[in-house]
Amino acid sequence: MTDDHKYLESLIQSADIDKTIEVLADTGYDSNNTYIILENKGIKATIAPPKNTKKAYMQPRSDTINYIKEKGYHVGRNKNKYGRRAIIENTIYRYKSIIGTKLRSRKWDNQNIETQLGCHILNKMTNLGMPQSVKLT
Structure with a gap:
């Protein structure tokens, strides 16, 4: 087992680097x-530091840590719209709950199609079941 950040380079290499901005x-x-x-x-980092982080050596990271120390943890999360991560995590949870945690296909091309179908099904279900929200004045 290893730390998550040690996988970052391989994750970025597998992504479309030209379309990755954050x-x-x-x-x-x-x-x-x-x-x-x-x-x-040239990719923006939006990463919440651990609450006990004291200092950092990289400018964007130290700016984030100092801002959180000055304004508070929740204000720092709101500034960076970190709540988007919770939405993503919830979507992955829904996918795994509905579609399953394993791919059934063994061939790469079939796994790709299986994943796309799962996402299509999840999107359909989400569009059918999302409530309409209105702001009360």
């Missing part, structure tokens, strides 16, 4: 090395 990650990816990797690739 990495939104949990505290497992927080490290000076993560910020170096992302900065070198």
Whole structure:
């Protein structure tokens, strides 16, 4: 077993680097090395540091830590719209609950199609069941 941030480079290599403008990650990816990797690739890092983090050496990371110390943890999360990560996590949870945690196909092309079908089904179900919200005045 290893730390999440040690997988970052391989994850970025498997992604479409030309379309990747931001990495939104949990505290497992927080490290000076993560910020170096992302900065070198021109990718914005939105990573919540652990609550007990004292100091950082990379400018964007130290700015985040100092802002949270000054304004508070929740204000820092709101500033960076970190709540988007919870929405993503919830979507993955829904996918696994409805579709399952394993792919049934063995061939890569079939796994790709299976994943796309699962996402299509999840999107359909979400569109059918989402409530209409209105702001009360």
